[in-house]
Amino acid sequence: MREQIFQIMAADPRCGARRARLTTAHGVVDTPVFMPIGTAGAVKGVLPEQLETMGAQVILANTYHFMIRPGVDIVEKLGGLHRFMAWDRPILTDSGGYQVFSLASLNRIDDEGALFASHVDGKPYHLNAEIATDIQNRLGADIIMCFDQCTHYPVAPSDLDIAVKRTIQWAARCKQAHANPEQLLFAIVQGGIDLDLRTQCARALVDLDFPGYAIGGLSVGEGHDHMIRAVAHTAPLLPEDKPRYLMGVGTPADLIACVREGIDMFDCVLPTRNGRNGFAFTENGPVRMRNSIHADCDMPVEPGCDCPCCKNYPRAAVRHFFKYGEIQGPILLSLHNLTFFQRLMAKMRTEIEAGQFKAWADEQLPRYRSLYEA
Amino acid sequence: MREQIFQIMAADPRCGARRARLTTAHGVVDTPVFMPIGTAGAVKGVLPEQLETMGAQVILANTYHFMIRPGVDIVEKLGGLHRFMAWDRPILTDSGGYQVFSLASLNRIDDEGALFASHVDGKPYHLNAEIATDIQNRLGADIIMCFDQCTHYPVAPSDLDIAVKRTIQWAARCKQAHANPEQLLFAIVQGGIDLDLRTQCARALVDLDFPGYAIGGLSVGEGHDHMIRAVAHTAPLLPEDKPRYLMGVGTPADLIACVREGIDMFDCVLPTRNGRNGFAFTENGPVRMRNSIHADCDMPVEPGCDCPCCKNYPRAAVRHFFKYGEIQGPILLSLHNLTFFQRLMAKMRTEIEAGQFKAWADEQLPRYRSLYEA
Numbered sequence: 001m002r003e004q005i006f007q008i009m010a011a012d013p014r015c016g017a018r019r020a021r022l023t024t025a026h027g028v029v030d031t032p033v034f035m036p037i038g039t040a041g042a043v044k045g046v047l048p049e050q051l052e053t054m055g056a057q058v059i060l061a062n063t064y065h066f067m068i069r070p071g072v073d074i075v076e077k078l079g080g081l082h083r084f085m086a087w088d089r090p091i092l093t094d095s096g097g098y099q100v101f102s103l104a105s106l107n108r109i110d111d112e113g114a115l116f117a118s119h120v121d122g123k124p125y126h127l128n129a130e131i132a133t134d135i136q137n138r139l140g141a142d143i144i145m146c147f148d149q150c151t152h153y154p155v156a157p158s159d160l161d162i163a164v165k166r167t168i169q170w171a172a173r174c175k176q177a178h179a180n181p182e183q184l185l186f187a188i189v190q191g192g193i194d195l196d197l198r199t200q201c202a203r204a205l206v207d208l209d210f211p212g213y214a215i216g217g218l219s220v221g222e223g224h225d226h227m228i229r230a231v232a233h234t235a236p237l238l239p240e241d242k243p244r245y246l247m248g249v250g251t252p253a254d255l256i257a258c259v260r261e262g263i264d265m266f267d268c269v270l271p272t273r274n275g276r277n278g279f280a281f282t283e284n285g286p287v288r289m290r291n292s293i294h295a296d297c298d299m300p301v302e303p304g305c306d307c308p309c310c311k312n313y314p315r316a317a318v319r320h321f322f323k324y325g326e327i328q329g330p331i332l333l334s335l336h337n338l339t340f341f342q343r344l345m346a347k348m349r350t351e352i353e354a355g356q357f358k359a360w361a362d363e364q365l366p367r368y369r370s371l372y373e374a
Numbered sequence: 375m376r377e378q379i380f381q382i383m384a385a386d387p388r389c390g391a392r393r394a395r396l397t398t399a400h401g402v403v404d405t406p407v408f409m410p411i412g413t414a415g416a417v418k419g420v421l422p423e424q425l426e427t428m429g430a431q432v433i434l435a436n437t438y439h440f441m442i443r444p445g446v447d448i449v450e451k452l453g454g455l456h457r458f459m460a461w462d463r464p465i466l467t468d469s470g471g472y473q474v475f476s477l478a479s480l481n482r483i484d485d486e487g488a489l490f491a492s493h494v495d496g497k498p499y500h501l502n503a504e505i506a507t508d509i510q511n512r513l514g515a516d517i518i519m520c521f522d523q524c525t526h527y528p529v530a531p532s533d534l535d536i537a538v539k540r541t542i543q544w545a546a547r548c549k550q551a552h553a554n555p556e557q558l559l560f561a562i563v564q565g566g567i568d569l570d571l572r573t574q575c576a577r578a579l580v581d582l583d584f585p586g587y588a589i590g591g592l593s594v595g596e597g598h599d600h601m602i603r604a605v606a607h608t609a610p611l612l613p614e615d616k617p618r619y620l621m622g623v624g625t626p627a628d629l630i631a632c633v634r635e636g637i638d639m640f641d642c643v644l645p646t647r648n649g650r651n652g653f654a655f656t657e658n659g660p661v662r663m664r665n666s667i668h669a670d671c672d673m674p675v676e677p678g679c680d681c682p683c684c685k686n687y688p689r690a691a692v693r694h695f696f697k698y699g700e701i702q703g704p705i706l707l708s709l710h711n712l713t714f715f716q717r718l719m720a721k722m723r724t725e726i727e728a729g730q731f732k733a734w735a736d737e738q739l740p741r742y743r744s745l746y747e748a
Binding site: 040041042044045047048049069070073074077078079083084085086295296298308312313314316317320321323324326327328330331332 | 414415416418419421422423443444447448451452453457458459460669670672682686687688690691694695697698700701702704705706
């Protein structure tokens, strides 16, 4: 009998949170999990061994970026993304759908797929369910995503309706095209903040039977409350025994709130992008490293943190690196912020195992919201 | 009895090469040694733990840069450079002399010292023997350098003569001003490629009795042969039982040739600066990572190298990072090049210990010259 792909080890009866293990071709992922983003083949400024040290279990890479450069052929010739990214643990690739709508110049989109011009050099590309699946088959990530149609917020109801219909049709085509049984193909639920459309999309995709489901099209400007409402509505529509992945989310409060609603996987650029800009996440709120208050501060960025930044450097040095454009600043804060996110997820896993997640979340959620939305 | 500061463990009777141990307040340095440069508080893109892993024993920091930003007061308040740079092994600071002449806008220089405008914001600064020594006392490096007057190449004989005289006078004043017995104050021999002036400067400085001596004012355009000639002439004028440091040198061939002449310590920006520009040092010659020949190459940058770049990444990925501006490229090649330089020095130490250095150097020197000067 085949090993169970997604094994739930503990669930909090007082909320949706669950603690599980997702088995992939390159190893097991303990969920709830946060996935650092290695857009173009690297988590910017962070080496694979540093990701391992901080406890990162699975990283994300972007199909769109690899398609444009260096090109799928080169990655495939080298043996796939794991070799190219020097990462022999699980990798997830998105389908390119999000970038086509957010980054590229979209020339045409219809039921067939999308024609767009690369954001790099304007070169024309074609992406549809079959092509996105084939590319991901060749890139060789452990988890791959269905090609979907994303929408902006706000969006006209008729456009949202079309996007949901296409996302469902395309998911069926992706499943049909998927040719590598080593890879888990996840479907993506769209529907914006329209709960009826979310229901419609989730039901149709569940009928198609995927090994995992994502919730897409959120964290695009709708705000925390709308986002949580959509997640709280959609998560229970997805099979309990399959992993649920909330794409592109989020802040510490978002992560806590969505684990409480039953989400298992997250990815977000926040820790690395903010880190590069001198913004540190800590348990006691943001620390903005360019602030002159840190000029002669001997404290670590976050006391008690064991990351290579906090373990070694005083804030004064980190501030100095940011103030004077030394690359050490972005490197150190990327390491710290990713470590902070990994620590937050590990804490949530422990709280779920201990049966105390709901109480912990009810206490931490308002605290983190006020710290990071002030 | 005080421990011997510089202990020679082996010397090659067929040339000047020697294998020694230099004891400093933050530990022992095995020489011949190459010191990575942490100009503004960090070896750009490389973390302290990565420097330790590659075997770096002592790093260099620039007094001039710290004086301008963040300022000596801040570093001193934090407890000194070791805390600021997160490096608890030996540190060497230069005196600022070189940067005053190469980087700043020099407003006035006379026997007293130098008035200059910072290269950053034009702010006026004053540096002389006493100030440079006081700053270095407060920065707290293990090895500090006398304030000297550097010259360009070529230089008018009268200017060179003045620079040598001042360098000697300033060395005496630095010794007088030096107020921290934990720090070793090295004197710097100037004199360009004028061997008589080198003799004059070396003898005067030796009479003043320092715990170590540097040869400065080389690698400024005079070329390998002139440089080696000046080093071969000057090194034997320095006490055999004191460390000899050749400043700002050099290529692999330079290092081999100068160890053969009896040099114990080196520093140079080549491995990091070239690394950031996509130029890799290898045993078999330069590898220019932007070259399209590497686009689908599965080989490491240097086969057999155990650095975080070569151990993990194919050339295709490193080339991709450089071609598309991913910060991973400069980080990986800085790590590789510094590892290459550390390996080269370790090899030389081993060859000296084995009594085979001269034969090894005679074989490797022409090889490295042709590889890196082609």
